[in-house]
Amino acid sequence: MDEPESSRQKEVNSKIDNQVAPDGKDDVVDGKEERLASQTYDSLRMLTKVDVLQMKFNSEEDAYSFYNAYAKVIGFSIRRSRKQICGDNKFVESRKWVCSREGVREKKYLQRVERFVTSVDQAQAKAMRNVGMRTSQIMDFMVYQSEGYEEVGFIHRDLHNQFQAERKYNVDKDNRLDKIFWADGRSRMDYAVFGDVLVFDTTYRTNQHKKPFVILASVSNHFMTITFGCALLPDKIMDTYTWVLETLIEAMDGQRPIFVVTDGDRVMRQAIEIVIPHCRHRLCSWHLEKNASTNVHTPEFTNDFALLMLKKCKIVEFDNVWARMVKQYKLENNNRVLEIHRKRNKWAEVYFRGHMFAGMRSTQRVEGMNAYFNMFLEQKVRLYEFVAQYDRALARMRVNEAKTESKTENSFPILITPLRSLEKHAVEHFTTYHEPSILKCENKGLQVIKIGKLILKIPKFP
CATH class of the missing domain: 3.30.420.10 (Ribonuclease H-like superfamily/Ribonuclease H)
Structure with a gap:
């Protein structure tokens, strides 16, 4: 006959008791640990947010042990985040722990190594910025144009840094x-x-x-x-x-x-x-003339020097005029005058033939x-x-x-000279149009017309 179920269960329990705690001492220890764990659990559960924030610890390890235990009781796990270190001894000034589920892993298009503003995007962004669009608006447009952030290839900060690259500074x-x-x-x-x-x-x-x-x-x-x-x-x-x-x-x-x-x-x-x-x-030329006036102290030389700077002639003629001028005012051995002459290829008009300085001297x-x-x-x-x-x-x-x-762009001057085709051509090909003025001429058969710096002598028309 089979043994009753109750007697078999008692035998199993008896064997376990004999193997684990033959003298009955472990039962007492386990009971104390259970009561201690229960008390710790209850005390952690009763802590408020204010209580946790006001707590102080002797070390980073102590703080971690407490917060890890607290997190388990509340029902979440933690991971280490940022920390601040100060001083040469690398003293930990602060440490931050966060929930292990906080945040998400960066998507590939957000990772620095994968981001790049192409030259085409740079040109387009600069064009939109020049018409007054803000960086955020430019970024929104490019996201729309590319059909999603994943397809743009860069983020707002990359675009901002690209614009800031025009501003250079040193410390x-x-x-x-x-x-x-x-x-x-x-x-x-x-x-x-x-x-x-x-x-x-x-x-x-x-x-x-x-x-x-x-x-x-x-x-x-x-x-x-x-x-x-x-x-x-x-x-x-x-x-x-x-x-x-x-x-x-x-x-x-x-x-x-x-x-x-x-x-x-x-x-x-x-x-x-x-x-x-x-x-x-x-x-x-203004600084040269001023320096000549200050250092040479000969007003007549300064006036002739200013005229010679703008004189249009051949180099041989320039050299002859300079030699006569220096001899006339007895400045052959004047160090300032000699220094000015050594730099003549940087100030004399005769040396700038074929070079365009946009009218600036x-x-x-x-x-x-x-x-x-x-x-x-x-x-x-x-x-x-x-x-x-x-x-x-x-x-x-x-x-x-x-x-x-x-x-x-939006106006057309009145043509007043007989040279209508010349005036019209000037208007169509030059940006700044000078109203022509008719000057007097002693020769009754000629008419003198001035357009800006251009002076034309043409036959009078009936």
Whole structure:
């Protein structure tokens, strides 16, 4: 007969008891641990968020042990996140733990190694930025155009960094602002068209720190001053000027100026010879005339010198006129005069035949802009306010240029001379149209017509 079920169960239990706790001591220990675990569980369950945040621990390990136990009681698991280390001894100032389920793994198109703004996207983004679109709007458009974030190939920050690449700056050994270069998208577009000629000097200081302020400028097709960028510098040494020129060329996609006009600063001249050695360098005629007046102290020589600078003739004739002039005023051994003559290929009009400086012989345009910018860039302006104030000044300049462009595109002057076809041709092919004026002429059979700087003598028509 089979044994009753109850007697068999008692036998099994008896064997287990004999194997595990023959003397009955383990039962007491297990009971104490169970009661302790139950008490710990209850105490952790009773803790509020405020209680947990107010707790202090002797070490990071103690804090982790507590929070790990607390998380298990509440019903979640944790993982280590960021921590802050300070001092040379790498003291842990703070440690953050988060739920193990917090966040999601980055998608492939969000990983840094997979992100890249192509040259096509850069060109399109710059075009939209130049018409006033914000970075977020440009990003939204490109996401729509690509049919999803996964297909764009970059994120908003990459696009933002691309635009910020136009702003270059350096810091000194104390991690303070050392020098800054700024050029916006419109300036870069202007440089691509009008960047053959560059004018700049550093005579203007714009803030309470007395830092030299450089304006890099030229003229547009309306013969109006345009800016390619600006720089705020700590000093006027060759390394600093070299940095300005190299940064300008980098910001303008490697395009180098062909002709440069400066105020004659020796250090600046050395920097030009290093960075753009093949450019044609012209010295400011106004500064040369001023230096001649200050150092030679012969007003008549200064007047003749100013005329000789602009004289259009052959080199042999120029040399003869110079020799007679120096002999006339007895300046053959004057060191200042000899120095001026050594630089003649950088200031005499006769040496610039075949070179186009867009009608500029001096840096007066830049110095005139300094006076204009002075309305916006007061002496008390702080360095971090500099770019914003500069943009304000630039915006007003560009409004005036836009008005001139609009007038050229949307108006047609009245043709008043007998040379209708010539006038019409000038209007169609040149941006700035000068109203012609009829001048008096002693010869009754001729008519003198002046259009801008062009003077025509034509037969009178009945």
